[in-house]
Amino acid sequence: MIAPIAGLAMIPVWVMPSSGAWLALVGMGAVAAIGNFCYVQALKMTDASTLTTADYVRLLWMVTWGYIFFSEIPGWSTWLGAALIVGSTLFVTWREAKRRAET
Secondary structure: OHHHHHHHHHHHHOOOOOHHHHHHHHHHHHHHHHHHHHHHHHHHHOOHHHHHHHHOHHHHHHHHHHHHHHOOOOOHHHHHHHHHHHHHHHHHHHHHHHHHHHO
8 A cells, every 4th residue: 555655755866776676675565575575484483572672673673784885873762762662562572471370
């Protein structure tokens, strides 16, 4: 659903990608599709609360890739937000595991 909206927004600034850029876009699309398929399969195999805690490792990877490719260093508010998200997820997972053990 977002493609038509994004398509309208890009009309004023559209530049036809080179053949190398098209190849990179197709490659990124294929890798993303495979990644999403694997993620859905993993969700079918295990409890979502178990998988999402491990999924936050992506935060570290994105920071690493951002630094390597773009020399980007996240600000304190980004780190605070990441800590809040990860901490709350870990707390909820711990609380639910404790609640299950009590019943």
